[in-house]
Amino acid sequence: MAYLLQLETATKNCSVAVSRDGQTIALREVAEQGFSHAEKLHLFIEQAMLDAQITYADLSAVAVSQGPGSYTGLRIGVSAAKGLCFALGIPLVAIDTLAVLAAQVTVSDGLIIPMIDARRMEVYSAVFDANRNAVRGVQAEILTAESYADTNAKMYIVGDCQQKCKTVLTDDRFVFLEDVVFPSANAMGALAHAKFLAQDFVDVAYFEPYYLKDFLVGGK
Known part of the structure; x- marks a missing residue:
């Protein structure tokens, strides 16, 4: 034990x-x-x-x-x-x-994208599949309307920067899980x-x- x-x-x-x-x-x-x-x-x-x-x-x-x-x-x-x-x-x-953030999410499909707020429109992010396996490692990125334009999958956004993310990630592919903040x-x-x-x-x-x-x- x-x-x-x-x-x-x-x-x-x-x-x-x-x-x-x-x-x-x-x-x-x-x-x-x-x-x-x-x-x-x-x-x-x-x-x-x-x-x-x-x-x-x-x-x-x-x-x-x-x-x-x-x-x-x-x-x-x-x-x-x-x-x-x-x-x-x-x-x-x-x-x-970010793996700890992703571990708080249960979905059957799509991608889990945990984000931690940095400054202005910058976040620290990673990408996990629905089984919480890492798809893309940790990186600092500046969010724009073109972010994640290379995938058509449903993307579940979690973390403490969801409000600012919503101002640029407006496509219906993005699902904001507001109960997973920290x-x-x-x-x-x-x-x-x-x-x-x-x-x-x-x-x-x-x-x-x-x-x-x-x-x-x-x-x-």
Whole structure:
């Protein structure tokens, strides 16, 4: 039996979950306009561990959202994850933030396109098929009316930039799933457990978040 602590801090959502063999058994999260990760993250970790009724010695690994996303949020989450892994002598699992967003979507056809808001009309995006397999990797892109003109498939847009996306992605091929706004630690369980079983770990000492663009420093 594997207990994993999962931290998702790449966006405004400060989210912590504990999973057992890939299934969430405790969740604490809040999404606020002002980033409250520095104040809330360690409190949520303590609360989630109490809710799960386990001790830190029971943890098999820590999983953390690796980005892209907020520079500050990612630094806070990764620093906390590293500190726990060092202290407990357990491995660190890194999960792509856009894959966490895609994991919150269930569709039978078409493409899932998770997006995280950057600046102006820029987003960080990736493309997954209906089975949540990656079709196109993470990239920064500026949205225009011509974006995704090369596919006729139905495209399900999720993330925190849907309102601005609607101003340019107006074709009926685009479906906006407004209930999926932020990545959540609740959706990390299966992804993290699969990596844990495969022993797909990152180096605790040298791992750095995937910022994607340097201009996030001092920004969002």
